[in-house]
Amino acid sequence: MNAATRMFMSPQGVVLIAALLFALVVGFINPNFLSLATVIDLLRNSLVTAIFALGVMMVLASGGIDVSFPAIGAFAMYTTMSLVLGVDFDVPIIALFVISAAIGASLGLVNGILIGGLGLPTLIVTLGTLSLFRGALLTFVGTTYITNVPRNVISFARTMIVRMENAVGQLASLPLSFVVLVGVTAFVAIIMNLTKFGRAIYAIGGSEEGARRIGIKVGRTKVLIYVIVGAIAGLAGMTHMTLSRMANPFDLVGMELNVIAAVVLGGARITGGHGTVTGTLLGALLITMINTSLLSAGVPSYWQRVVVGALIIIGTGLPIVIDRLAKRRERLAQAAV
Amino acid sequence: MSDPVLQIDGIHKAYGPVRVLADVALTLHAGEVRCLAGENGSGKSTLIKIMSGVVPKDAGTVRIAGQELSNDPAAAINAGLSVIYQDFSLFPNLTVAENIAFLRNVAHGERWHKRGSDRQLALNTLKRMGVDIDPSQPVELLPVASKQLIAIARALANDARIIVMDEPTTALTRSEVKRLQGIIEALKKDGVAFLFVSHKTEEIFAFCDTITVLRDGRVVSQGGADEFDADRLGRDMTGRDIETHRLPRELAPTAAPIMATRGLTRHGVYSDVDLSIAPGEIVALVGLLGSGRTELALSLFGQIEPDEGVIEFKGTIRRFREPLEAMDAGIAYVPEDRLTEGLFLDQPIGDNISVASLKPSGIVDRSGLRERAREAVKRLRIKTPGIEPSVATLSGGNQQRVVLARWMERNPELMILNGPTVGVDIGSKREIHEILLDLRKSGTAVLVVTDDLGEALALSDRILVMVRGRITGEFTADEIDEERLSLSVTEEAPAR
Numbered sequence: 028m029n030a031a032t033r034m035f036m037s038p039q040g041v042v043l044i045a046a047l048l049f050a051l052v053v054g055f056i057n058p059n060f061l062s063l064a065t066v067i068d069l070l071r072n073s074l075v076t077a078i079f080a081l082g083v084m085m086v087l088a089s090g091g092i093d094v095s096f097p098a099i100g101a102f103a104m105y106t107t108m109s110l111v112l113g114v115d116f117d118v119p120i121i122a123l124f125v126i127s128a129a130i131g132a133s134l135g136l137v138n139g140i141l142i143g144g145l146g147l148p149t150l151i152v153t154l155g156t157l158s159l160f161r162g163a164l165l166t167f168v169g170t171t172y173i174t175n176v177p178r179n180v181i182s183f184a185r186t187m188i189v190r191m192e193n194a195v196g197q198l199a200s201l202p203l204s205f206v207v208l209v210g211v212t213a214f215v216a217i218i219m220n221l222t223k224f225g226r227a228i229y230a231i232g233g234s235e236e237g238a239r240r241i242g243i244k245v246g247r248t249k250v251l252i253y254v255i256v257g258a259i260a261g262l263a264g265m266t267h268m269t270l271s272r273m274a275n276p277f278d279l280v281g282m283e284l285n286v287i288a289a290v291v292l293g294g295a296r297i298t299g300g301h302g303t304v305t306g307t308l309l310g311a312l313l314i315t316m317i318n319t320s321l322l323s324a325g326v327p328s329y330w331q332r333v334v335v336g337a338l339i340i341i342g343t344g345l346p347i348v349i350d351r352l353a354k355r356r357e358r359l360a361q362a363a364v
Numbered sequence: 365m366s367d368p369v370l371q372i373d374g375i376h377k378a379y380g381p382v383r384v385l386a387d388v389a390l391t392l393h394a395g396e397v398r399c400l401a402g403e404n405g406s407g408k409s410t411l412i413k414i415m416s417g418v419v420p421k422d423a424g425t426v427r428i429a430g431q432e433l434s435n436d437p438a439a440a441i442n443a444g445l446s447v448i449y450q451d452f453s454l455f456p457n458l459t460v461a462e463n464i465a466f467l468r469n470v471a472h473g474e475r476w477h478k479r480g481s482d483r484q485l486a487l488n489t490l491k492r493m494g495v496d497i498d499p500s501q502p503v504e505l506l507p508v509a510s511k512q513l514i515a516i517a518r519a520l521a522n523d524a525r526i527i528v529m530d531e532p533t534t535a536l537t538r539s540e541v542k543r544l545q546g547i548i549e550a551l552k553k554d555g556v557a558f559l560f561v562s563h564k565t566e567e568i569f570a571f572c573d574t575i576t577v578l579r580d581g582r583v584v585s586q587g588g589a590d591e592f593d594a595d596r597l598g599r600d601m602t603g604r605d606i607e608t609h610r611l612p613r614e615l616a617p618t619a620a621p622i623m624a625t626r627g628l629t630r631h632g633v634y635s636d637v638d639l640s641i642a643p644g645e646i647v648a649l650v651g652l653l654g655s656g657r658t659e660l661a662l663s664l665f666g667q668i669e670p671d672e673g674v675i676e677f678k679g680t681i682r683r684f685r686e687p688l689e690a691m692d693a694g695i696a697y698v699p700e701d702r703l704t705e706g707l708f709l710d711q712p713i714g715d716n717i718s719v720a721s722l723k724p725s726g727i728v729d730r731s732g733l734r735e736r737a738r739e740a741v742k743r744l745r746i747k748t749p750g751i752e753p754s755v756a757t758l759s760g761g762n763q764q765r766v767v768l769a770r771w772m773e774r775n776p777e778l779m780i781l782n783g784p785t786v787g788v789d790i791g792s793k794r795e796i797h798e799i800l801l802d803l804r805k806s807g808t809a810v811l812v813v814t815d816d817l818g819e820a821l822a823l824s825d826r827i828l829v830m831v832r833g834r835i836t837g838e839f840t841a842d843e844i845d846e847e848r849l850s851l852s853v854t855e856e857a858p859a860r
Contacts (some may be wrong), residue, residue, distance in 0.1 A: 358633065
């Protein structure tokens, strides 16, 4: 197998091809689709999904799964806005993100202690905290929409990096909050590829017992993973708020399937040990493209759930099938033993 | 003599009321290869875990180069003791280079991942061992022997002075064992000390300078390898004279084979297998781990599909697409690992015996089944107060009898057993062999898949040797001795 075919047989390659094919098909139906404006629009629409997805990729690489991140994102974002509205001076926009990330990190710590400290199964813990954090938000913090967001949030939301019109005169623009995605991408890429902590995450995903035997502090590493994922969720929540220019406590929860679909389409395996930043970003773009173009094509939103569900099954099943076929071909190639 | 690099004194360990180790002591000097010999259940694994700090000890001391070790895996690693487990504990998803460097990086508390220096460390270490493996390959693509070398390289990369190896040659061919031997010789000269954990006589004498024998958690003898011979070692390990001679039997009446295969092939696993088994005959299929012996056995039982060739059963060509079809035809298969594949550990003994003979009608005759389970317990001399306790309460040998009982309930015409006495103490082993001989007498064909050559010689009428997927030899059990059989089993694959 040469490098090119290996690239296309890899999960990222398959996702890339799938995305391009999908774009071509939509472009064939609607020629206006294939334009720079569409790409810009796509980037804007995938911002929140992509930020969440980078965090979830870290969890999957360690062999776990997290479904509580949307609740963490909503809790951190809404609580931050409630706090800020209670004080009497202008809080700089960067501080909003920092506070939200800090709240997210402390909620992530709850997950981390339950999973890394007590060794409970990740799916059960995060299913529990998903409900717990959401319930706590609605019970103790508030249920009303906050629409009177501070002025600097509005001006931040209006600041665009790129602004352009597409063929039919609709406006496509990329807001300044794109830098949050860039920052999180750089952070996760450095953690996963350049630090021992990141490599330990992959090691734990590959063989938890093996990691423990060579002296990796498995529990401590897991706690830190969930803290980081919590902080990233806080940033994603705040990004979502600046895009919609209001704080809605009912938002975000419900996104978890989209995000997990993006991550597994991007090549992370549910069984752990695999996952890349590039693949995850591609996965997030693909999922967003499918969702938005289905919407613009007039497909009822219920159908999107069907498509996303199917994609999760394909995304997790495809690597396994590719693997099995490769093994079989390899076996058959050795005609005589 | 210089001071020992490893000194263990007065180790005691009990799990609840069960005493596992009592007053165990041993020493290891630089450049020494010591064998820790003992049967399954003698306490070897517990001792390794205590040395490496994974399991706390009740009493005693472990000293490395004079320093007493605390109960912490990191402390043992930092002191230069590395354990190479049977499963190697590598990370399949990471590259060779990263696997080799990981232990050192963890031990040195590195914060940054430096791909270049990992690669350099891996290249240097592999070169020191005289091994040529591409460091950028993911470990999951490598064969078993290479994985083992990487596990050794990982220990060396961390400047290990003591390497503990758990059953290191289980999956190796003769030339791979030779290579391992060469590497160990070279490392001994560098002053690395090895502790081999094993129960295989050939392996022990091939590798070791000194021997410590463990039995029932106590050191029963130790000394230089030249003070031991196979008989004494066996006696010390088991506490009795082992009867290696063949079990007496009447001559098998010649009969048409009940099962025969012609040109049976599964690409990359086994090829061109011709074999036949007659009623009233015990055939042993011997081969190393990974020789294709298990896959071949599973193919006869319909669990793995062959690519080419035919299986003839009772004179007609049959193709078993799933085990159920093979079972209906009268074939039984007793799996390799009775604990994970064969038994429902938490369920009562009686249910475990009758589960395979449930009627397809779906209606269960409870009292009838219980009666038959009781008879089976009596017939196979399973030591239990009744059929109600769970299987988990039985010893290894008795658990294996439960598995046998289950399949015998179906009165199979061909019984395939994979490693029937693995993890069974020597007394029970003998009795299981006798049960199989009784089966033979009643006209059942028995195929035993095993890597225990003594078992093949003691039990079978005919021995088939499998090497890298091919049947390379066939012997009647009384024309060959263990030494020659061992040579043929570890032989290299024939030239293509």
